[in-house]
Every structure is written in structure tokens, then in C-alpha cells.
Amino acid sequence: MEKYKVMIIGCGRVAVKHLKAISKNARKCELAALVDVSEEAARRLSPDAAYFSDYKKAIDEVKPDIVAVTVPSGLHFEIAKYAMEHGCNLLLEKPMTMSSSESKQIYDISKSTGKKIAMGHIYRYFPIVGLVHDDIDDGKFGKVTHGSIFVRWGHGDDYYQSAAWRGTWKSDGGALMNQTIHAIDLLVWLMGSSPVEATSMISQRKAKIEAEDLGMAILKMDDGSLASIEGTTCTSDKDKCAEFSVFCENGTISMGIRKGKPQLNIRDINGKKINGRYITRQIKKGGIGSLLGAANPHTAIYEDLILSLDTGKEPVADAKAGYTSVDNLMGIYKSAKTKAVVKLPLDEDFSSVDMTGFFGG
Ligand SMILES: NC(=O)c1ccc[n+]([C@@H]2O[C@H](COP(=O)([O-])OP(=O)(O)OC[C@H]3O[C@@H](n4cnc5c(N)ncnc54)[C@H](O)[C@@H]3O)[C@@H](O)[C@H]2O)c1
Incomplete structure (x- = not known):
């Protein structure tokens, strides 16, 4: 069975928890690439992973099943929108976006594309x-x-x-x-x-x-x-x-x-x-x-998103x-x-x- 390909966009503090969670769910998913404007940040997170500096190029080339959006909150909207409109499901960090209308748009895109979002609501x-x-x-x-x-x-x-x-x-x-x-x-x-x-x-x-x-x-x-x-x-x-x-x-x-x-x-x-x-x-x-x-709730969030992709059920924090x-x-x-x-x-x-x-x- 093929594993879900995960791309982490944003390789800072919280991305460490995502990487751990991906390895705990290694039976079902694998890290496909890292994206960060700072190559040093990506290399620090995982020296050997495929690296991109531009998230659009990365999504277009790698075509991941799951994009983990772990950039500063003000960038969540544009990256989440682009990723879903290009076929990806999301593990989207909180807050979803910085405004009520942007969050409504992301919710609507998820409904119209059928792409799942599991929120980082640990x-x-x-x-x-x-x-x-x-x-x-x-x-x-x-x-x-x-x-x-x-x-x-x-x-x-x-x-x-x-x-x-x-x-x-x-x-x-x-x-x-x-x-x-x-x-x-x-x-x-x-x-x-x-x-x-x-x-x-x-x-x-x-x-x-x-x-x-x-x-x-x-x-x-x-x-x-x-x-x-x-x-x-x-x-x-x-x-x-x-x-x-x-x-x-x-x-x-x-x-x-x-x-x-x-x-x-x-x-x-x-x-x-x-x-x-x-x-x-x-x-x-x-x-x-x-x-x-409670030691790393992100492991349970990945597990839940994978279950959602396998079965069609909505994630607990959707x-x-x-x-x-x-x-x-x-x-x-x-x-x-x-x-x-x-x-x-x-x-x-x-x-x-x-x-x-x-x-x-
Ligand atoms: N759910 C949780 O428990 C939890 C915990 C901590 C942080 N967060 C959320 O995670 C997000 C990130 O927080 P953090 O503390 O890890 O931040 P951080 O500053 O440590 O890391 C952000 C990373 O994103 C990179 N980045 C910035 N612009 C980029 C771009 N255009 N493309 C690609 N990479 C880019 C930065 O270089 C940096 O490495 C925030 O939204 C925060 O609210 C959630």
C-alpha cells in the first residue's frame, strides 16, 4: 500500500512536532519534502530531506497528499488556499487564518474540493x-x-x-x-x-x-x-x-x-x-x-487525518x-x-x- 506523501511548509519550532508525528505514523505516511525560505531552517529540521524554498514550485513538483502548514500565522491563508486548489489535504496550524472572511473561504474551498483539513487544535x-x-x-x-x-x-x-x-x-x-x-x-x-x-x-x-x-x-x-x-x-x-x-x-x-x-x-x-x-x-x-x-498530540492529529483520508470521515478538529x-x-x-x-x-x-x-x- 502506498504511503501518504507529506510536505512540511515552514521548518521552525512547531515543525519539529510534525516531523516526530510523521515518523510515529510511518506505517501510513512519509515525509516527501521540506519547504522554508531559510534553507538552514530546513536542514536543521532534517538534513537529508528534499528541500524547496518556494512552496508553489514544491507543491507543483512533488504533488503531496498532505501539506502541513507550519509557517507564521499571517501566511496560512495564501498557502492553505494554494495547496487545496492544487489537490492537497491539509494539516493546518492554528489559527486557521487572521480574519473571519479568510477562514470562511478556506472552509468553503475544503467543502467544494472535498479536501480534508485537520487543524492543529491539539x-x-x-x-x-x-x-x-x-x-x-x-x-x-x-x-x-x-x-x-x-x-x-x-x-x-x-x-x-x-x-x-x-x-x-x-x-x-x-x-x-x-x-x-x-x-x-x-x-x-x-x-x-x-x-x-x-x-x-x-x-x-x-x-x-x-x-x-x-x-x-x-x-x-x-x-x-x-x-x-x-x-x-x-x-x-x-x-x-x-x-x-x-x-x-x-x-x-x-x-x-x-x-x-x-x-x-x-x-x-x-x-x-x-x-x-x-x-x-x-x-x-x-x-x-x-x-x-499529551506528550505529542500532533501524532494523534496525523493519525486522525490519515483515518479521514482512508474513510472519508471528518477529522475531530475539522x-x-x-x-x-x-x-x-x-x-x-x-x-x-x-x-x-x-x-x-x-x-x-x-x-x-x-x-x-x-x-x-
Ligand atoms: N498547535 C500548536 O501546538 C502550535 C504550537 C506552536 C506554533 N503553532 C503555530 O505554528 C505556526 C508556526 O509557528 P512556529 O512557532 O513554528 O514559527 P517559527 O517562526 O518557529 O517557524 C516558522 C518557519 O516558517 C518559515 N517561513 C516564513 N515564511 C515562509 C514562506 N513564505 N515559505 C516557507 N517558509 C516560510 C520561517 O523561515 C520559519 O522557519 C504558527 O501559526 C503558530 O501559531 C502551533
Whole structure:
């Protein structure tokens, strides 16, 4: 059986995780080529792989089955569009694009071409998350009252200075858009309802960047539940942590990650911890090794995309998830900018570039 040919476009920090994930899925896929404007970056990632500096030439010549889009976020739109229009499926890093209209276009192209997109929304692929999602969806926890997340993903000046695009409105956005968007996606997915209103504030506390390093938001959902969001890079870079909680009539689910270690706190209506049930079910479903999935969730994303190509099923974090998460995020930014409650989904385009000058400068 032929293996799926994968091309990585963008050979920086996250591409290392993609390369590992491709090798973990070596039975079904193989690296066909690397693309980067910097040959040094590509050679550092894999000295012997075929190398291209121009993504269009690379796609035209190699005709990969899967393109991993791992360039700065401001370039996602043009590369994702070109790749899909030239026959490729995508493993597209988050955020899908920098504006709601561009993300809608990518979603529409995926629908019209039938090309699959698996988003780099790693949190959906953490162990136990899928089981919890299905149980909430099946009503096992009763009505969802509210949810909350925090993403305290500390970064120092060295991170922001490591590449010129980081923290800019045009190519990255701030802590909400870069570090928190996939957590917002997870919370909305787990709660099983859709945001209808966003209200938010953003601030600059520490980082010397254009965009926010601290943001807080509240989403009102279509079933009346509320979701609270805190995303920041101001905290210690030695203590990165994120937590997702969903509160229901019949129990509370809290999951997260701290210093790379998964955290779990699932309780029934009496406050009794029921983690064990979920750990047992996860082992039954994916083997004991699947409990370690948080170490490199990209492996599970590749596995899921390959399954999608083999069977036609949609990936767990699909094109729609990519589009709606950007639309929700743009609503959050728009609320911060206009100091008003913003209706979701947005009825007109909003882009992170529309935030230019928010903090002056
Ligand atoms: N899902 C996750 O957990 C996760 C984690 C980190 C980053 N990301 C996302 O991945 C993307 C990349 O982030 P990173 O931290 O790896 O960035 P990075 O700056 O480390 O790497 C980006 C690479 O893209 C290359 N590049 C720039 N322009 C290019 C072009 N036109 N053609 C080809 N290559 C080009 C750069 O030379 C660089 O090597 C971002 O969108 C980011 O949000 C996702």
C-alpha cells in the first residue's frame, strides 16, 4: 500500500512536532519534502530531506497528499488556499487564518474540493478529552451550566524576539489569538453549544509586542450558558499551564496541563472523583500508551487525518472548527476594540489587522 506523501511548509519550532508525528505514523505516511525560505531552517529540521524554498514550485513538483502548514500565522491563508486548489489535504496550524472572511473561504474551498483539513487544535486530541466530550454530548452529565478556561502560557522576551512576526497584529495576534484560540475551540466543543455574544478586554502587561499579552472574555452561548476565558503569556515561562472546566447539573469536569503533565479532576454529582472510570475507558479504547498522548498530540492529529483520508470521515478538529474558532476570536477582539457586546457569528468581516494601533504606537 502506498504511503501518504507529506510536505512540511515552514521548518521552525512547531515543525519539529510534525516531523516526530510523521515518523510515529510511518506505517501510513512519509515525509516527501521540506519547504522554508531559510534553507538552514530546513536542514536543521532534517538534513537529508528534499528541500524547496518556494512552496508553489514544491507543491507543483512533488504533488503531496498532505501539506502541513507550519509557517507564521499571517501566511496560512495564501498557502492553505494554494495547496487545496492544487489537490492537497491539509494539516493546518492554528489559527486557521487572521480574519473571519479568510477562514470562511478556506472552509468553503475544503467543502467544494472535498479536501480534508485537520487543524492543529491539539487540545481536542488530548487523552480522555474525546470520552468526556461524548459523555457531555450524550447528556450523561446533564445540562451544562457554564464553562471556563485559563491558558497561562508564560513567554519571556527571548520568545517574542526569536522571530519578527511574533506578537504582531498582521502575522500573529496576541495571547488570545496564538496561545488561547485552540483552548477556546475546545471549551466551545465540550460545552456543545454555540457562542451568540462576546464581551472582552485585552491588556499589555509585560511583553514588548504590538498585540495583547493578557486577554479576558465572556461568551454567551445559544443555550444560555456562559463561558469565561483567560489567556496570557505574562506568567512564568517555567510554569506553563492551561485548564478547562465544564460545569454541569450532574458533575464537573476539569482537565488541564501543567509543566507538560496532564491534570484530571472529574467529579460526579456528589463531588466524588471519578477519574478512574475515564482512565480505564481510555486504556480500553487506545491502549495504555494512549494515556501519554499529551506528550505529542500532533501524532494523534496525523493519525486522525490519515483515518479521514482512508474513510472519508471528518477529522475531530475539522475545517469548520478552524473557521468558527477564528470567527469567535475575531468577535472577542472586536468587543475589546469597540468596548461593546458583539453578536456571533460575525455578520461582517473582522481581522486581527483591524486591531492595529489598539495599544498606540
Ligand atoms: N498547535 C500548536 O501546538 C502550535 C504550537 C506552536 C506554533 N503553532 C503555530 O505554528 C505556526 C508556526 O509557528 P512556529 O512557532 O513554528 O514559527 P517559527 O517562526 O518557529 O517557524 C516558522 C518557519 O516558517 C518559515 N517561513 C516564513 N515564511 C515562509 C514562506 N513564505 N515559505 C516557507 N517558509 C516560510 C520561517 O523561515 C520559519 O522557519 C504558527 O501559526 C503558530 O501559531 C502551533
